[in-house]
Amino acid sequence: MAPIKNICCIGAGYVGGPTCAVIAYKCHDIKVTICDINAQRIEAWMSDKLPIYEPGLDEVVFSRRGKNLFFSTDVDKHIQEADLIFVSVNTPTKKKGLGAGMAADLAYVEAATRRIAQVSTSSKIVVEKSTVPCRTAESMRAILEANCTANVKFDILSNPEFLAEGTAISDLFNPDRVLIGSLQTESGKIAQQTLADVYANWIPRENIITTNLWSSELSKLAANALLAQRISSINALSAVCEATGADVDEVAYACGRDTRIGSKFLKASVGFGGSCFQKDILNLVYLSSQLNLPEVAEYWKQVYTMNEYQKNRFTRNIISTLFNTITNKKIAVLGFAFKKDTGDTRESAAITLIKSFMEENARVAIYDPKVDAEQIYMDLTEPGVVDNRKQVEKCIEICGSAYEAAKDADALVVVTEWDEFRQLDYNLIYKDMHKPAFVFDGRLMLDAPKLRDIGFKVHVIGKNPLEGRA
Numbered sequence: 001m002a003p004i005k006n007i008c009c010i011g012a013g014y015v016g017g018p019t020c021a022v023i024a025y026k027c028h029d030i031k032v033t034i035c036d037i038n039a040q041r042i043e044a045w046m047s048d049k050l051p052i053y054e055p056g057l058d059e060v061v062f063s064r065r066g067k068n069l070f071f072s073t074d075v076d077k078h079i080q081e082a083d084l085i086f087v088s089v090n091t092p093t094k095k096k097g098l099g100a101g102m103a104a105d106l107a108y109v110e111a112a113t114r115r116i117a118q119v120s121t122s123s124k125i126v127v128e129k130s131t132v133p134c135r136t137a138e139s140m141r142a143i144l145e146a147n148c149t150a151n152v153k154f155d156i157l158s159n160p161e162f163l164a165e166g167t168a169i170s171d172l173f174n175p176d177r178v179l180i181g182s183l184q185t186e187s188g189k190i191a192q193q194t195l196a197d198v199y200a201n202w203i204p205r206e207n208i209i210t211t212n213l214w215s216s217e218l219s220k221l222a223a224n225a226l227l228a229q230r231i232s233s234i235n236a237l238s239a240v241c242e243a244t245g246a247d248v249d250e251v252a253y254a255c256g257r258d259t260r261i262g263s264k265f266l267k268a269s270v271g272f273g274g275s276c277f278q279k280d281i282l283n284l285v286y287l288s289s290q291l292n293l294p295e296v297a298e299y300w301k302q303v304y305t306m307n308e309y310q311k312n313r314f315t316r317n318i319i320s321t322l323f324n325t326i327t328n329k330k331i332a333v334l335g336f337a338f339k340k341d342t343g344d345t346r347e348s349a350a351i352t353l354i355k356s357f358m359e360e361n362a363r364v365a366i367y368d369p370k371v372d373a374e375q376i377y378m379d380l381t382e383p384g385v386v387d388n389r390k391q392v393e394k395c396i397e398i399c400g401s402a403y404e405a406a407k408d409a410d411a412l413v414v415v416t417e418w419d420e421f422r423q424l425d426y427n428l429i430y431k432d433m434h435k436p437a438f439v440f441d442g443r444l445m446l447d448a449p450k451l452r453d454i455g456f457k458v459h460v461i462g463k464n465p466l467e468g469r470a
């Protein structure tokens, strides 16, 4: 097969945007057009303020935009021109109907596939980039094959994305591996090699793994489930630490030094967030139960259950420590994004926590360096509930700095591990807070002994507050 010359990416989101911008950056001979039906998003990609905050992304996009990197709402035209198409649309958890709350909503994948089938006038490699349940490629293939003609043939590949937000560009420059699954037919294998050749422009061949389609699809769900399982495991242990005087950071370090266990993804926290872990675990749980494997479904469900428990446990601890009532108390929440170095708030633990604080009639002051006020209001407002937005606006205040949020607060709650929270002048913050002044560190990132010396009452996940005082 001839080398790829023209790529179209359907979906200009957190994955489509950075992944295809990096392909354009690394392969100047390939014309890359990233398309979306959301005109506002495309406009932002073409402006000075990109729709996504990701360290290093601006440089990549600004250096290739208008040369071999383009953004467009004209999806049909770019499908027609492309010889390879990435389908990188959203696959959120279904909100209603069969499998609601668990299964992935494949409506966007199907719509994009049907569009490809309908408008293509030449053969294409269609690459499933979105995270999907195992065997989704079969449905895509059925739709595409129903529209094959003598001149138009489709090969389908699975090429799941493993980038993490906040480190997307470095993950894309130096991935641990790239995974490409194909049908084990002659033309499937040729298509697989053709995509591998694109990545080989900057990724060593030994890091490009090729498998069958179904292994590739399942590996994506499995990798996320295994990563999230580690976080839920350490979070489960954090509860044991708090009750016994063990220190969860010390336990994680001691266990992680065993090379069979490894040290990564063992940081206890207020609970994992982000658009992927919860969605993909529930997707795996649903898939397992559909396959009539209830024990397997139950096993993975526990990873999700433990995450919910951790968020609730942290909230309950805050309320009970603040003398069992937070009515009219001011809680300063530092961080709203689901992790540092991103403005993404999807499934952020902050949302669950703040909703609970509002239920208890607290006043909540929020500061996040990268999340817009409007996004915070949207995340905290229950859709369809009359006047809910007004109630939210009454209970919360969005601040321009951590100092402003902490002024006259009863408690400071660290939810996102932004580096700047380490460098704050805590003497100043202490002076301006109500006494006793409490700090709840949901990210195990602050210097607790130093804060205690200043006068704060400090609670850290996975550490016994009484041990800390000793």
Ligand SMILES: NC(=O)c1ccc[n+]([C@@H]2O[C@H](COP(=O)([O-])OP(=O)(O)OC[C@H]3O[C@@H](n4cnc5c(N)ncnc54)[C@H](O)[C@@H]3O)[C@@H](O)[C@H]2O)c1
Pocket: 010, 011, 012, 013, 014, 015, 016, 035, 036, 037, 038, 041, 075, 088, 089, 090, 091, 108, 111, 112, 129, 130, 131, 132, 161, 162, 163, 164, 165, 275, 276
């Ligand atoms: N966010 C991550 O870090 C990450 C990492 C790996 C994999 N994934 C997976 O990648 C997929 C995309 O995730 P995302 O975070 O980029 O989602 P996103 O919501 O940020 O972006 C998806 C985009 O697709 C567009 N879209 C939907 N249907 C379309 C159509 N028919 N034509 C053109 N555009 C269309 C939407 O308007 C949206 O802008 C999901 O399956 C997700 O699970 C996400």
Ligand SMILES: O=c1ccn([C@@H]2O[C@H](COP(=O)(O)OP(=O)(O)O[C@H]3O[C@H](CO)[C@@H](O)[C@H](O)[C@H]3O)[C@@H](O)[C@H]2O)c(=O)[nH]1
Pocket: 131, 161, 162, 163, 164, 165, 166, 224, 227, 231, 264, 265, 266, 267, 268, 269, 270, 271, 272, 273, 274, 275, 276, 277, 338, 339, 340
């Ligand atoms: O030791 C850890 C590591 C992470 N987290 C939390 O876990 C969540 C997810 O973090 P991370 O995995 O770093 O970010 P994501 O962007 O969600 O990336 C995950 O989900 C992506 C989407 O599928 C995959 O591509 C990535 O490989 C996978 O890491 C965040 O809330 C983190 O704060 C912890 O609490 N403790």
